[in-house]
Every structure is written in C-alpha cells, then in structure tokens.
Amino acid sequence: MVSLPHGFPAHAWLPDVVVDLGEVFAAAGHDLSLVGGPVRDLFLGRTSPDLDFTTDATPDQILAAVDGWADAHWDIGRAFGTIGLRKGNQTLEVTTYRAEAYDPSSRKPEVRFGDNLEDDLVRRDFTVNAMALRLPSFELVDPHGGVRDLHAKLLRTPATPQESFSDDPLRMMRAARFAAQLGLDVAPEVQQAMTAMAPRLEIVSAERVREELVKLICGAHPRAGVDLMVETGLADIVLPEIPALKLTADEHHRHKDVYQHSLQVLEQACDLETDDEGPVPRPDFVLRFAALMHDVGKPKTRRFEPGGAVSFRHHDVVGAKLTRKRMQALKFDKDTIKAVTHLVELHMRFYGYGEQEWTDSAVRRYVTDAGDQLQRLHRLTRSDVTTRNKRKAARLDHAYDDLEARIAELAEKEELAKIRPHLDGEQIMAVLGIAPGPAVGKAYKFLLEHRMEHGPVAEEQAVQLLKDWAAEQGIS
Incomplete structure (x- = not known):
C-alpha cells in the first residue's frame, strides 16, 4: 500500500x-x-x-x-x-x-x-x-x-448551485443522496436552488433517478435524504405519494402524522436489519422501501366516521397498487416490485393477533402468504409500531414474539416453508383416473385448503378425502 x-x-x-x-x-x-x-x-x-x-x-x-x-x-x-x-x-x-x-x-x-x-x-x-x-x-x-x-459536514457546489444543477439536474437527487449516505447538511443556497429548480429533474431519465433513489434509501441516514427530497419538492416528482402523507391525519391521533410515522418506521426497519450472515443483511432496499411506502394508500382511503374518528380501510391493498405503479414508472425490475408491493399489501395482516389467538390454520396462511418475504415481513410489522404508549407497544411486541414462536414450532413439525397439498397432480389423476384438466386443479386446491386448515395427514387418509370430495363434485 x-x-x-x-x-x-x-x-x-x-x-x-x-x-x-x-x-x-x-x-x-x-x-x-x-x-x-x-x-x-x-x-x-x-x-x-x-x-x-x-x-x-x-x-x-x-x-x-x-x-x-x-x-x-x-x-x-x-x-x-x-x-x-x-x-x-x-x-x-x-x-x-x-x-x-x-x-x-x-x-x-x-x-x-x-x-x-x-x-x-x-x-x-x-x-x-x-x-x-x-x-x-x-x-x-x-x-x-x-x-x-x-x-463542516456541509454540501456546497464548486460553481453556483444554479449552474451545477442546470448542467445536470440529477445532482439535486445526489444532494439528497449524500445527505443520506454521509450525514452532510445541505448549504442554504444549495437547498434554495434545489427548491427552485426541482421541476428540471423531469428531463432526467427514470433509470438515472432510480439509481440515485436506491443509493439514498440504502444510505446510513435515509430519513434525512427523504426529508430533504420532500422539503425541496424533489419528492413531488420522484415519489409524490410520500409528501401526500403530510395531508393525512392518523386514525389513532398519534403525536406524529402519517408522514413522520412513515419516516420513523423506515428508521426502525433499518435498525432491524442483520449482518451479512443474517436473513436480512443491511442495507436491504426492499425492506426499507416497503417501510417508507407502507402507508401510501391512506390518503385515498381516508374516511371520517361518526363521532369524529378517521378510518383507512383497505389502505394496504390500495397502497400496494400505488407502490407498484410508482416503481414501474421508475423502471424497477419485476422481482423488486413484486417483493416490495407484497410487503406493503401484507403489513396489516398481523394486527388483531393480540386480541384473539390465531388457529394453526391462520398461522400457516400467514407464513404461506408471506412466502420468501417472511423475514422481511417480521421486521416491517415490528417497525410499524411507533406509539408512545409503552403498554400498548409492549403488548404488540409480546404478541409478535408469540406469533414468531408459533411459526417456529409449526415449522419444526410441518416444514411450513414447503407446504404442499397432501397429494400432487400425478397422484390426484391416478387416484381419480382422470386426465389433465380443470378437475385436477380443483382437486389440488381442495387438498391444499385441507392441508392449511388441518395440517398434514397420512397418504391413505388423503386418498379417502380426495375420493369423498370427488363424489360430492360428481367427478368420476
């Protein structure tokens, strides 16, 4: 050296x-x-x-x-x-x-x-x-x-900010990225130019913007980068769903609005990432971006209920659709889009577990629906607790501890990650003496549902279940 x-x-x-x-x-x-x-x-x-x-x-x-x-x-x-x-x-x-x-x-x-x-x-x-x-x-x-x-931990431009950002508007995104990566504060004149020139970012290709966004989200201080994007108006062009959260009241009337809640969830998700040997090595873009976007469906689903309460029914489903549309516009690959939107859609699934115990069937469905995103879903769900009410936070944390313990217990007994119907397609056709066709698919679905509800059974019992079902369906 x-x-x-x-x-x-x-x-x-x-x-x-x-x-x-x-x-x-x-x-x-x-x-x-x-x-x-x-x-x-x-x-x-x-x-x-x-x-x-x-x-x-x-x-x-x-x-x-x-x-x-x-x-x-x-x-x-x-x-x-x-x-x-x-x-x-x-x-x-x-x-x-x-x-x-x-x-x-x-x-x-x-x-x-x-x-x-x-x-x-x-x-x-x-x-x-x-x-x-x-x-x-x-x-x-x-x-x-x-x-x-x-x-001085200060970000300035060699020429005037106006000249620099006119030469390459993507530099405004880089400013937010360096705030996130290096913890630098943006000089006042730089932030002013970013605010005035934010619309210039529209001429930059989606691919270049996406790469800067990924680096920002994966930085050591992503909250600072996102906040700068929102303050300067860059987010109105790149991620308009995020500044829209500022206009949405939280249904629990918490001390933070949905925007600040989302930034806190992002920070907490970062804290739950693992080292290189763990299941979610840091920095994990999929987990972080899902944490940022998990509530973007709230503005479109806000309803004022009798008595003054505010509800956001189905904001998880709506949010997943909005997230998919935004990521497609930014030219993300299909696998990344699928992973992030799946987490957004599932982030509310856990709530209610603490109030009533889930059946083994419900736990199996939770694991099966999460699929290869289960470890990220664990972390996203835990990150979504930002209440100041220590008793409530402890109760939710305990409930999720219990759920993870039950998942581990069932996984050890039943290989949850590999849940399949009692019989495969070849076996179904052999038992019923039928050729490939819609009936095989219906039988497969029936056996999978039974597996979910009741757990594994012996092959002889599965064969009898299939024959009884086929008789009810008129399949011979």
Missing part, C-alpha cells in the same frame, strides 16, 4: 496500482489525478469501492499509455472520454478532462473535453467531490474547499 503525505489521515490508504498508474502516465508525458469519491473517502477514513482518475490525455492517448500495462480495457464510455481498465483484481476508470452540460430539453449530456485539472474540477457536482490527488506525487488539489466542507 502507498503511504500518503503529511496532512492526510494516518489510517487512510490506497492500493499500489494507483501510484503505478500515475508513473505509467508520467512516463507517457501525461498528467493523471485520482479524483472525486476516492479522494473524499480518504478524508472520511473509508475505503472507496471505485478508483476514478482524470487526465489531459484523449481516449486514444489513454489506450496508448496503458498498452502492455493493463490486463484488459474497454471503451464503452469513449464518447464521454472514459476508458475502463483492469489491473489484477482492480477495476479503474480514466476520463479525459471535460466539461459537461445539459440542453434544457434533453436528457443526455453534451460532452466537451477540457485541457486542465482546475476546469475539470469546477464542473463537478459538489466541493467534497471536487478534490484531486496529482499522481504519482500525491499533491492535493482542492480549489473549492472540499476538505473544509467535509469537516
């Missing part, structure tokens, strides 16, 4: 490949600097997953310089001046100095190559990312006070 010069944190480090690449470019007569996130993370005492470099060399000159040194290269980003490299197990990206701007009506950046490091840094998104280390000397270049802003 390469030791850093005086002034850098003693525990900061970089792999040898960084200085090696600097020497390769110096030998070829080109400048090279480590830039952006890797430099920022050195001052935060973190290991950056990416190694990004900038240079005065053109893409063709980059390729010529690393010929014979890099183990592999790819030029899929050549149009943007970026060449990807692999050296050993390290992946590197080298980009020609550039300036980048958006046409007001276009989603795609217009790229212009530059010829010096200082001009390249001023076009970057925030001062904490506008620092560079010249290689191989490791001279720090920080013309916009990035180190100062890191110490």
